[in-house]
Amino acid sequence: MTKTNKIFDLKLFKRLFKFIKPYQKVFLGVLLAVILLALFGAARPYILQQAIDNNIATKTFEGFLPYILIMGGLLLGEVVCQLLFIFYSGWLGQTVVKDIRVKLFDHMIRFKMKYFDNSSVGVLITRAVTDMERIADVFGEGLFMIFRDLLTMLVVSAVMLFMNWELSLIVFLMLPVLLYATRVFQKYMKKAFEEVRTEISNLNSFVQERLVGMKILQLFTREDTEYKRFKAINERHKKAWLKTVWYNSIFFPIAELSSSITIGLVSWYGGLNIVLSETATLGDLTAFIMMIPMLFRPLRQIADKFNTLQMGMVAANRVFKVLDTTSQIDDNGTTEVNQLRGHIQFNQVRFSYVEGEEVLKGISFKVKPGETVAIVGATGAGKSTIINLLNRFYEIDSGVITIDHLNVKDVTLSSLRQQIAVVLQDVFLFADTIFSNITLNHPEITEAEVVQAAKDIGIHEFIMSLPNNYHYNVKERGAMLSSGQRQLISFLRAYVTNPSILVLDEATSSVDSYSEQLIQNATDKITKGRTSIVIAHRLATVIKADKIIVMDDGKIVEEGSHYELLKKKNGYYKNLYEVQFLKKETA
Known part of the structure; x- marks a missing residue:
């Protein structure tokens, strides 16, 4: 089975990706929307730079209107693409999860009784409900979001280099620090989310069993005892989640600080160039200040969305383990009986x-x-075992x-x-x-x-x-x-x-x-x-x-x-x- 100690399990992802095949057109449409979003987003700073250098800095009105119209068209294109992207990525996620959930349920209802004798109903409910929602997030909030952010970073970097390689170099020097922090963050978050999923399963199982057996608890006055046990389980659940909160509280301030320092350095160096050597223009400086958040914010979002992706992959791993369980009674019989004498x-x-x-x-x-x-x-x-065997609930x-x-x-x-x-x-x-x-x-x-x-x-x-x-x-x-x-x-x-x-x-x-x-x-x-x-x-x-x-x-x-x-x-x-x-x- 799949290994869970990897930051990203490609084999597991490929298996999950197979469920997209019936919806390839929607998938390709979402990808097209992602590509257009990245291009429209990176084009706006460039158009602004052209407008500043050619019209605003020179106080020339002629030719300014086309820049306004182009900027308006880019914004409208972004709105339309964003709408299509959000709706259809969510639709794809829920549709794929519907298919997986149906397959999982069909698989589980054919398990032999021995499987249910040794398995927690609460855990199986978690697999069929909660874990499925995490898998939906892989497509709705994880995979496409990461691809969009990576593409945006790539296009923005290319535009930066095209506009001014010196200012680009200052920006790129800060990226390794943030990339390293992101990788460490992802590694620890993967472990934290695995712990979270385990504790959620334990919590679901405990609550489900106690609610079903409530009469027994009250008959034997075990309310206080079970309350204390629930508090302990809930405390473990809280601690598991607090680990993720702690890692977020460390990473995101570091990412924000890196972005602010980079903007400061670009403003300082670009300002000196404008005044002293004129190797940078006011439009360049304005565009770079606009593009730095477009480069660094996606990197922060990638880390955040990678958390979502990892939670979905952990959930997928658990669901596929159930799907891979071979616990069915061998139905190799070839004789159909419509009526029996009863011997x-x-x-x-x-x-x-x-x-x-x-x-x-x-x-x-x-x-x-x-x-x-x-x-x-x-x-x-x-006595009852004879009945179970007659119906072939057990072999x-x-x-x-x-x-x-x-x-x-x-x-x-x-x-x-x-x-x-x-x-x-x-x-x-x-x-x-x-x-x-x-x-x-x-x-x-x-x-x-x-x-x-x-x-x-x-x-x-x-x-x-x-x-x-x-x-x-x-x-x-x-x-x-x-x-x-x-x-x-x-x-x-x-x-x-x-x-x-x-x-x-x-x-x-x-x-x-x-x-x-x-x-x-x-x-x-x-x-x-x-x-x-x-x-x-x-x-x-x-x-x-x-x-x-x-x-x-x-x-x-x-x-x-x-x-x-x-x-x-x-x-x-x-x-x-x-x-x-x-x-x-x-x-």
């Missing part, structure tokens, strides 16, 4: 989230088409998983997941309407179909009791609904997709008795006639299952129907039933 088989499947720490230790089982299988076991036994270490005798690796990911609907215990709802959360904006699912599906599973009345009914906005994470209501919405979301296989991951836990009855009715409806796997929690679900798989420590220890397992003396399921389920039944 599922795990054959000696081994899996570990962390290498060397197996969660599933060679499990094997079969689920017949239309069969409802409940999986029970203690927390951490590997197995060894063994084979088949559906309808097809290896899941031979089936395309999209068609596989379209045939499997999952209802999770922790339901996630987007800040949108109930209808949008049910259909997830699927264009082929109509509101009439959703209403009918809600009636089928008995939750239409619940939705109609809400303000705006199916168009009720549930706010972020479904905060306007109870846990039981969110669970009902997730059941309807699964049902409208008409899946071949249904998975309920402890979907009936932690709800009130009324919601539980609705959920149980919905469960009976949507599991009827289709293969269903239930991570069991409620007694009724276990009893009704065609088969129960009992897991412990990543292994299947028992298998059979509810009544078959209860007959096993000192059986694992019997003990679990007596300790857990029987208590619930008699409570």
Whole structure:
């Protein structure tokens, strides 16, 4: 990957520059505007010098009007070019960033779950939002601005030499000092900006996690503790920014002092020449005093814009690191499935989230088409992992998983997941309407179909009791609904997709008795006639299952129907039933 210890990473810039290719005409147009700005800017002092020497100094009015008209034309040209330059450089930056952001988002939503297990959501948000704005500045305020300033300096230097080489020499003698200061400034600012970006990511990540987990913080009265931690993180962020402020406070006074000293020397030497030797004219002196800021100010601006460019390059480096991350599930399957019978088989499947720490230790089982299988076991036994592997959220270490005798690796990911609907215990709802959360904006699912599906599973009345009914906005994470209501919405979301296989991951836990009855009715409806796997929690679900798989420590220890397992003396399921389920039944 790109090295970040360089003042300017050309390889990284070339990669970023590739995104400009679709907009080459706009890019060339902006460059033309930059060139014209440099020429118009340098021409003004020369026209002024001619007007002073030919008319003002000699007090001659004849021929003065053309200089005024030319100066007015140059100013008008500058205004037009400046307008086009500012608008289209900004347009180009935002358009390029739009393309990169879309590519980044498309890349991230295809990451396998293991990537998100090990990555901070706050950092990823920073990459997709804040870092993108810094990349936009590369074009809007960095690259073109630097090119304009360099071109202006080059043209102004040429005009100076053409007008008076002696005065030009005085000016050029001060440039090495400022160039050296600029290079040192850029070097330290690069390191400072890398630190700033790191601290911004840390800050975003911390704030995002605490806001999402606010209920936990307040339940355990950790407000003061987290406040202190935030103060420490914010202090580091402030110190990182203060480094950039400190470097600016040193560099810009030096640059301003250099410009003032140069103007003073030119005025002194040029004035002596005018009076004593007449090797310089009043027009030369006036033009040089006008051009010195045009030469030195761009150099100061280059340093400032180089900061912007470096921040953008640091941001681009971070974004490209995410784009270069290969963390997708291999979607090499060639078989498209439109409908499945639902025959599922795990054959000696081994899996570990962390290498060397197996969660599933060679499990094997079969689920017949239309069969409802409940999986029970203690927390951490590997129940939910089976669901993750069936959907190919993770790759197995060894063994084979088949559906309808097809290896899941031979089936395309999209068609596989379209045939499997999952209802999770922790339901996630987007800040949108109930209808949008049910259909997830699927264009082929109509509101009439959703209403009918809600009636089928008995939750239409619940939705109609809400303000705006199916168009009720549930706010972020479904905060306007109870846990039981969110669970009902997730059941309807699964049902409208008409899946071949249904998975309920402890979907009936932690709800009130009324919601539980609705959920149980919905469960009976949507599991009827289709293969269903239930991570069991409620007694009724276990009893009704065609088969129960009992897991412990990543292994299947028992298998059979509810009544078959209860007959096993000192059986694992019997003990679990007596300790857990029987208590619930008699409570």
